[in-house]
Each structure stands twice: as structure tokens, then as C-alpha cells.
Amino acid sequence: MMHRFLPRPPGGGLARSLPAVLSVVGAFVIWEAYVHLSGISALILPAPSRVLNQMAMNRAILWDNTIPTVKATLAGFSLSLTVAFVLSIVLDFMPRMRRALFPIFVVSQTLPLVAIAPLVVLWFGFDLMPKVLLVALVTFFPMLVALVDGYAATDPEIEGLLYSMGASRRTVFRTARLPSAMPYFFAGLRISITYAVVAAIFAEYVGARSGLGIVILNAKNSFRPDLVLAAVVIISTLTLALFAITALLKRVVLRWRYHGDGQ
């Protein structure tokens, strides 16, 4: 007992991530080999090396189009994060509001993105706005549900204790319910963040002036699967980066979970 930190498995980070690295590299090697051995046309299936090559050659265009996608993703995500937080607190203090509003939130999650995205573009135009809204629409529900469930999962004994100390509902929320919800919130955040970039791309795909969604659309229309895949690589990297940021944030906020043997 009383370890200062979690014991790490032997070999550290590199040894642990080695299997994953090997399998990913292996998949690309097989892909590359298949393309060269089968002589398949680059118009059907480009080799990974060709995709990388195209990325380097078109880096200016790709970069210019990555910026708007990142903007839409971050703005949409910030919006949904704020709305989810504020709404979750409102719902926690007003149970009646929860009964009134929750069905609407659930229904909002049943709207097919394919159908709703063109409408949002129609209503809000080709600029940043519709993308931000779509990203927010797609990402906000998992975070809201996680927060609301997290508040509800507060240990009733801890709440009882705080009330016995004379705490107000607000103090109980701040000292017990909010921290209790944090593990849940990060679970929701992790789901949301993976949706965020995809939603931004899709919104662009439906109608935009620039962005990775537009790159994909144009590349597809001009039979350039190598450029489509180049955009895909960037999108994946973006999503992974956001994922890593949330993981880092989680370690900071939930640092009490990474201490000692109380897992």
C-alpha cells in the first residue's frame, strides 16, 4: 500500500505500445506490397507511399483546407461543451426541466446527419456557422448525458454527510455532485471528440467553400483516391490529437484516480 504512483508494467510506454505499432505498420506493408504485386491502377487503389507522396506535393492546399476544418471542429466543440455544461447544471437544479427538455435532446440524436446537414447549410449558408452548429449538435448529447448521469451517481452517503454539516444545495453540487460526475464526463467527452471532426467534415462535404470535406469531394469527383486518402490521413491525425488532449486533461482533472491502490 501507499504507493505514490500507479505501478507501471515493466518496460514502460514503448514496450506497451509496441504491439499496436507493429500491427499498424504491418497492415501498411501488406497494403503496399499488394498494390505493387497485383499491378492495380492507382486510380482504384493507390499505395500508401503514393498517398504520402501526394500529401507532400499538395501540402499547401491541404494545409489551407485543414485550417477551416480545425476551426469548425474547435468552435463547434467549444459551443457544445459550454451548452452541455450549463444545461446539465440547469437540469440538475430543476428536475422538472429535465422531464420537459430531455425528450427533445433524445430526438435531436435521432436526426440523420445525412438529411439534416444539407438543411442546416441551406438555412445558415456556406460559412463557418452551419459547421459549428452541426458539430455541436452531434457532440453535445454524449457529454450532457454523461454529466447528468454523473451527478446522479453521487454517493448518497456523501450528500447526506454534507447536508448534515449544513451545506446548501449549491455547496453540495460544487463539492460532491460536480466532482462525482467528472469520470463520467470524460467518458462522454471521449465519445464526443471522435464525432466532432467527422461532423465537421460531413458538414463541409455537403456545402462549403473550403475545408477537408471539400478536398475529399473534389478529389473524388476528379478520380483521385490518393488525394482522398491524403485528406483521410490528416483527419485521422486530427482526431487522434484531440483524443490525446482529452486523455491528458483527464489525467490532470482525475489525478486522484491515478494515485495509490484504490483503483
Added chain:
Amino acid sequence: MRALDIQDVGITLGHTRVLDDISLYVGQGEFVSILGPSGAGKSTIFRILTGALHQDRGTITCNGRPLDQDTRNFAFMPQRDALLPWRRIMDNLTLGLEVQGMAREQARALVLPLLADFGLNGFDQHYPAQLSGGMRQRAALLRTIVQARPVQLLDEPFGALDALTRTQMQTWFEERWLTKCWTTLLVTHDVREAVALSDRIYVLSARPASVIAEVAVPMARPRLKRPTCREAHTLEAHLLDILLNQTGD
């Protein structure tokens, strides 16, 4: 004057009469236990005292004054330690004081000199999960005591511990209690614990609970540091007999 006086208190929750007619008191500096079968409503009494519930009938006074929302007379220690896992031990210990509106620094200054006596020296910057069960329980007790309320309410404070740790904690607690004489109301279903720690014991019936016996414990203290005397054994047997045969449980 009685530190706590409960007169003819009854409560019905939903369609269940939980407390029928409870009358008991705790004198200044006295250690009183409520002993009863599980599910009798022992904890319900505490929930009324801490303000989570309100009795249907009967009166409760604390130091002669009726209970109301503003005066907090009790420091409550729940069954499990209820330490906040995301707060370091020090911040858990000052919780009650902070809720009362005391500045954090001032609260820490109050807690700091007590750490050693509660065996928590050097652990104030740990998280609860890093502590053993006994230490967590001592921390929960210190969090209760440091609030300096007139009456301490302990709800089966050692119930969640293993047998060995429980005995150690009870011995340790008796030692502390002898020097400080905190006015204490303990809820337990452990006959030995009640006999070892109390000045007086109330025995509750099964639901709807009423007081079916009041027993004074005359043995000299400290009781836990020496072998259990015959008197204590007789008393334990007597209480067990009441619990088994008269509570209908």
C-alpha cells in the same frame, strides 16, 4: 441539562411506520448507544437529527432548545467513511469547517495539531484511496470531531471494518474518548461494541421501533484494554437475549 432529549418521536415513511414512539436522552459528556436489529430504523433517528427527515410527532431538544434549521447541533459520522475520494485527506478533514464558512487556512490550522493523535501524521496530502480502512475511519472520525458540535452522532462507525481492525479502532477510540469525553450517540447492532463503549444503552424493537429497554453499563473504564470481565459478559448475554427474544426479529 441534557445535551440531547428526544421525546415521543414517531415517523411514518410512505406507508411504513418506522419509528413508533422513541424517547431517549444523552447527558452532557455521556456516551449513549442505540442497539437494535438491522432495519429497525436506527439510522432514521439520525436522519431526523441531521435534518434529512422531519418527525411526524414528538419533540427534540438540544441543550434545552428545540431543533431548528439554523442551529446545527450535531456532527455526523456515516456508516462508511464517506471521505470524498477526490479530496486529499487534509481537505476532507476540513470539509465540515469549510461548509460552515471557515477559511481554508484557518480550518487547516485547527486540524493540523490533531493529526498525530489520530494517527494521520504524514498522510494529510494522501488521497483516501491510499489509506487503509482503519486510517480512513480515523480520518472520518477526526472530520466529525473537529467540527466541535455539542453532540457526535456515530452511525455504526466501525461496522465496515474487519474484526481485528475494528477491535483496534474501538480500543483506540475508547482511549481518546476517556480524555475528551465527547458527548456521543452511537448507533450499532454490535452488542459487544455497545457494552464496551457506552455509559447507557437503549434497545430498540423491530419496526415500528420503540425503546424496549434502557440499560446502564456500570463497568469501570478503560474496558477494552483488559480482558472482558464477567459483568460485561452477563450484560452482553442479557442484551442479546432482549434482541433475540423481544424484538420479534
